[in-house]
Amino acid sequence: MTILITGGAGFIGGAAVRYILKHTEYKVVNIDKLTYAGHLSSLAGVVNSSRYHFYNSDICDRDLLREVFKRHKPKAVIHMAAETHVDRSISHAEPFMTTNIMGTFVLLEATRDYLEGLSRNARNSFRFQHISTDEVFGDLKASDSMRVESSCYAPSSPYAASKASADHLVRAWGRTYNMPILISHCVNNYGPYQFPEKLIPKMIINAERGELMPLYGNGTQIRDWIYVDDHVLALMKILEQGKPGHTYNVGGHIQKTNIEVVETICDILDKLIAQKPKGIKNYRDLITFVADRPGHDHRYAIDATKIGRALGWKAKQTFESGLLKTIKWYLNNRAWWKQARSDG
Numbered sequence: 021m022t023i024l025i026t027g028g029a030g031f032i033g034g035a036a037v038r039y040i041l042k043h044t045e046y047k048v049v050n051i052d053k054l055t056y057a058g059h060l061s062s063l064a065g066v067v068n069s070s071r072y073h074f075y076n077s078d079i080c081d082r083d084l085l086r087e088v089f090k091r092h093k094p095k096a097v098i099h100m101a102a103e104t105h106v107d108r109s110i111s112h113a114e115p116f117m118t119t120n121i122m123g124t125f126v127l128l129e130a131t132r133d134y135l136e137g138l139s140r141n142a143r144n145s146f147r148f149q150h151i152s153t154d155e156v157f158g159d160l161k162a163s164d165s166m167r168v169e170s171s172c173y174a175p176s177s178p179y180a181a182s183k184a185s186a187d188h189l190v191r192a193w194g195r196t197y198n199m200p201i202l203i204s205h206c207v208n209n210y211g212p213y214q215f216p217e218k219l220i221p222k223m224i225i226n227a228e229r230g231e232l233m234p235l236y237g238n239g240t241q242i243r244d245w246i247y248v249d250d251h252v253l254a255l256m257k258i259l260e261q262g263k264p265g266h267t268y269n270v271g272g273h274i275q276k277t278n279i280e281v282v283e284t285i286c287d288i289l290d291k292l293i294a295q296k297p298k299g300i301k302n303y304r305d306l307i308t309f310v311a312d313r314p315g316h317d318h319r320y321a322i323d324a325t326k327i328g329r330a331l332g333w334k335a336k337q338t339f340e341s342g343l344l345k346t347i348k349w350y351l352n353n354r355a356w357w358k359q360a361r362s363d364g
């Protein structure tokens with residue numbers, strides 16, 4: 021069976037491609053435009069597999085998508101290609117609208133064309149899996165209960181609004197054209213090969229280099245966290261056992277303030293690195309507060325009970341174990357993030 025993955029050179033897509041090629045028999049076709057966030061070096065261990073095929077292409081390219089469907093006849097699509105950084109969406113929203121909304125539309129249409137040529141059985145067993153985010157639910161107050169799959173959308177940033185739009189398109193194509201869709205909303209991911217503009221890798225790298233560690237506002241914003249490989253295991257469960265038309269929240273029920281996350285990184289680095297950068301006694305000395313992001317959501321929190329009950333999925337890593345693995349990976353893979361930083 022062939023799975024068509026979009027965005028497979030990105031952070032989560034790369035983890036998914038590596039997992040599928042190492043641990044399953046599936047073939048993978050990866051379509052990735054290789055923006056600043058896409059790195060083929062993340063796939064170095066698996067690209068020589070005879071079960072892997074790569075297209076350096078844009079999901080907005082209708083002709084290319086039609087050609088790929090015709091040639092590879094996938095049994096599923098896992099749609100992860102997206103512009104993903106909230107700050108970039110605030111300064112330059114257009115690529116977010118183009119890729120996240122129009123790209124999803126073009127991909128849905130190419131999938132629909134392809135499904136029309138399949139037998140009823142093949143159509144029914146096909147899956148279009150769309151990867152969404154907890155950010156579509158918007159800002160929660162401390163007293164608000166965690167968001168469930170049926171909670172109302174209230175996106176705040178251009179990124180979140182573009183992802184919310186894509187979710188609506190996917191559900192509409194599911195309902196109107198009877199497409200077997202699956203959607204998952206996941207919390208903040210962290211782990212190896214994440215582009216160092218995101219909070220955790222950025223803070224590890226800044227600290228290690230003795231640079232200031234800038235935290236928005238007073239650092240009390242709350243995020244839910246998951247180790248990326250746990251997310252991939254959830255995606256595989258949803259793909260193989262999820263009910264078409266259903267949505268699944270994916271999270272580890274780990275709510276932390278940003279300051280807690282950054283202080284934990286500093287404390288781990290204090291233990292791991294004997295020789296601190298010049299003038300630094302503890303890594304916490306590098307934490308500095310900067311003007312808050314416009315429209316910054318205070319809290320995200322999702323309830324992942326459904327995926328646990330329905331599919332038996334549970335995150336394996338605790339925040340402490342996942343963070344330690346992540347920090348060690350960044351300390352041991354300087355060449356990867358130095359190259360990524362210079363590309364970005």
Ligand code: NAD
Nearest residue numbers: 027029030031032053054055057058078079101102208209
């Ligand atoms: P990422 O930014 O690391 O990677 C995105 C990938 O998509 C890159 O390889 C990029 O080259 C590719 N891409 C971008 N535009 C493209 C286009 N037009 N055509 C083809 N490829 C294109 O993102 P990520 O963190 O791996 O996120 C993957 C998905 O998961 C996204 O849809 C994101 O919204 C969602 N998500 C991410 C998180 C998180 O914490 N990282 C949490 C929840 C959901």
